[in-house]
Amino acid sequence: MRQWNLLGAWSLFLREVRRFLKVKMQTIMTPALTAMLYLVIFRYAMGDRHVPGMNVDYFTFLVPGLAMMAMLQNAFANTSSSMIMGKVMGMHIYLLMAPLSAFEVVVAFLAGAVVRAVVVATVFLLVLMPFVDLSMPHPGIVLLYGICASIIMGGLGLIGGMWARDFDQVAMVTNFVILPLTFLSGVFYSVKQLPEFWQVINHANPFFYLTDGFRYGFLGVGDTDPYASVGVVLVTVVVTVIACWQLWRSGWHMKE
Amino acid sequence: MNAFEINGLSKVYENGNRALNDVSLTVPKGSFYALLGPNGAGKSTMINILADTVRPSSGTVSLLGHDLFNERNWCKRRMGVVPQEIAFDPFFTPREVLRFTSGLFGCKPDEAWLDELLDRLELTVHAGKKARQLSGGMRRRLLVAQALVHRPELVILDEPTAGVDVELRRKLWDFMRELNDAGTTILLTTHYLDEAEELCDHVAIIDHGALLTAQPMRALMRDIASSYLWLNYGQAVTLTDADHDALAGLEPRSSDEGVCLKLGRSENGDSTFHQTYQAAVARFGPPLDAGVRSEDLEDVFLRLTRRAGGDDAAAECKS
Ligand SMILES: Nc1ncnc2c1ncn2[C@@H]1O[C@H](COP(=O)(O)OP(=O)(O)OP(=O)(O)O)[C@@H](O)[C@H]1O
Numbered sequence: 347m348r349q350w351n352l353l354g355a356w357s358l359f360l361r362e363v364r365r366f367l368k369v370k371m372q373t374i375m376t377p378a379l380t381a382m383l384y385l386v387i388f389r390y391a392m393g394d395r396h397v398p399g400m401n402v403d404y405f406t407f408l409v410p411g412l413a414m415m416a417m418l419q420n421a422f423a424n425t426s427s428s429m430i431m432g433k434v435m436g437m438h439i440y441l442l443m444a445p446l447s448a449f450e451v452v453v454a455f456l457a458g459a460v461v462r463a464v465v466v467a468t469v470f471l472l473v474l475m476p477f478v479d480l481s482m483p484h485p486g487i488v489l490l491y492g493i494c495a496s497i498i499m500g501g502l503g504l505i506g507g508m509w510a511r512d513f514d515q516v517a518m519v520t521n522f523v524i525l526p527l528t529f530l531s532g533v534f535y536s537v538k539q540l541p542e543f544w545q546v547i548n549h550a551n552p553f554f555y556l557t558d559g560f561r562y563g564f565l566g567v568g569d570t571d572p573y574a575s576v577g578v579v580l581v582t583v584v585v586t587v588i589a590c591w592q593l594w595r596s597g598w599h600m601k602e
Numbered sequence: 603m604n605a606f607e608i609n610g611l612s613k614v615y616e617n618g619n620r621a622l623n624d625v626s627l628t629v630p631k632g633s634f635y636a637l638l639g640p641n642g643a644g645k646s647t648m649i650n651i652l653a654d655t656v657r658p659s660s661g662t663v664s665l666l667g668h669d670l671f672n673e674r675n676w677c678k679r680r681m682g683v684v685p686q687e688i689a690f691d692p693f694f695t696p697r698e699v700l701r702f703t704s705g706l707f708g709c710k711p712d713e714a715w716l717d718e719l720l721d722r723l724e725l726t727v728h729a730g731k732k733a734r735q736l737s738g739g740m741r742r743r744l745l746v747a748q749a750l751v752h753r754p755e756l757v758i759l760d761e762p763t764a765g766v767d768v769e770l771r772r773k774l775w776d777f778m779r780e781l782n783d784a785g786t787t788i789l790l791t792t793h794y795l796d797e798a799e800e801l802c803d804h805v806a807i808i809d810h811g812a813l814l815t816a817q818p819m820r821a822l823m824r825d826i827a828s829s830y831l832w833l834n835y836g837q838a839v840t841l842t843d844a845d846h847d848a849l850a851g852l853e854p855r856s857s858d859e860g861v862c863l864k865l866g867r868s869e870n871g872d873s874t875f876h877q878t879y880q881a882a883v884a885r886f887g888p889p890l891d892a893g894v895r896s897e898d899l900e901d902v903f904l905r906l907t908r909r910a911g912g913d914d915a916a917a918e919c920k921s
């Protein structure tokens with residue numbers, strides 16, 4: 347007999363949202379500010395230069411990429427920090443003791459990550475509204491890529507948080523895996539600017555497709571065809587969710 | 603119907619530690635059950651398996667007739683567990699934590715019940731503080747409140763009174779007794795054996811992962827707890843081989859001030875006090891003072907667990 351515990355999942359989701367809202371300076375303002383600093387620096391370093399092969403100036407090109415980078419990093423941070431905090435403080439046992447299915451737990455965590463990512467990106471974009479043309483010719487693509495990227499990153503954060511034994515190990519994954527992959531996902535450049543070798547490397551980075559598709563939604567130009575990549579992105583989302591679900595169900599690194 | 607029927611439960615941790623070894627135990631519905639054992643005996647391992655935070659290696663458990671491992675969520679809704687390790691979320695206040703825990707268990711927060719829990723656990727004035735501002739004893743009481751938010755039929759407490767001061771400990775036990783009177787089954791571990799003896803109607807003692815005994819408290823105290831007759835001669839009595847022969851069966855032991863003999867029951871159930879006293883007087887003469895001392899739960903516990911540890915020392919013979 348299958349008994350859903352929707353209220354339980356909803357409560358967990360609300361806690362995930364409240365958790366980051368309680369420290370909004372750190373979780374929302376800091377990422378938005380960091381992205382803006384990058385923007386200012388590159389604006390003055392690059393001047394009015396246009397991106398080669400695209401009909402946009404460098405400033406406009408950077409905005410969606412930085413928004414995406416903030417979403418990726420914050421979605422990861424939300425689930426990974428919640429998991430590791432729960433483990434270090436011992437609170438995670440309430441998730442194990444509660445009558446929640448693994449699927450409910452995973453959905454609640456991922457939804458929390460999506461909300462955090464969307465809030466950070468929205469704050470960032472709202473501040474920039476007066477300075478840049480955000481006409482967004484393909485809002486559906488923006489939404490699809492933004493949410494899928496948050497789910498994938500939230501999922502990776504969940505797995506990283508489950509795997510880690512302490513805050514240090516989470517920091518290690520963040521700094522050595524997540525930061526390089528997001529920085530090298532084509533936020534600051536168009537791959538066409540790169541030597542061929544690096545172009546190939548970039549095409550192997552899954553986050554490249556997410557960033558590029560997201561930017562296409564905003565600007566109508568990109569290095570890849572976002573409609574062609576949708577399938578890959580959706581498959582990645584499904585694989586990530588299933589991986590989280592099965593790992594949680596098995597008690598991997600959570601139950602002795 | 604039994605609250606828990608635990609059958610052949612074993613746990614071997616990944617590092618090879620055998621924490622539970624084929625333990626079978628029945629906890630009757632409505633009982634107030636003490637699970638006792640020295641440090642490292644396997645109590646928390648057993649509780650954590652029931653709570654689903656540790657995986658069993660083998661064995662089965664049925665909870666109110668339902669298979670615990672196959673109908674986890676049905677069982678979890680009926681069970682509240684106070685973990686031994688203090689757990690707290692530094693971001694939230696006790697009231698927020700209780701609301702959140704209610705939600706996790708699928709219950710809309712029942713504010714009146716939460717107020718009562720905060721009140722009974724003396725947390726009302728701390729309800730709005732951040733969890734990190736609470737003292738150790740307050741955190742422990744919050745864990746007890748968290749275990750009760752969904753009004754579980756079965757409550758499992760792993761050392762709920764560790765670090766809780768005397769007065770609040772009393773209040774906590776009063777509260778548990780009320781819950782028990784109202785039909786809640788309570789299974790607890792504690793190292794305060796006098797409290798266990800006073801409160802609980804059933805007791806199980808485990809050591810090194812194995813069950814030593816499990817019975818109603820009264821039966822245990824009647825069948826296993828012994829009584830001793832002590833006789834004071836103002837100085838230690840040196841027991842000769844002849845004394846041992848003459849008093850065989852009475853387990854004579856010398857104490858600081860005299861001698862100590864074990865009391866038993868004759869075939870018709872009467873105490874052997876009279877014969878034992880006369881035998882002692884015949885051997886050593888009339889004592890300055892004499893009395894009977896019965897073992898309490900702590901004595902029985904020590905006797906059983908020492909034997910399990912290979913050290914067959916008898917309980918101390920104090921006057
Ligand atoms: N995570 C673990 N990994 C390996 N061994 C463990 C683990 N947890 C407990 N043990 C071992 O299992 C045995 C039983 O431990 P447990 O915590 O169940 O004892 P306990 O009866 O609750 O003791 P205490 O009274 O100290 O709380 C001990 O030998 C302990 O060292």
Ligand SMILES: [Mg+2]
Pocket residue numbers: 645646647686760
């Ligand atoms: Mg323990």
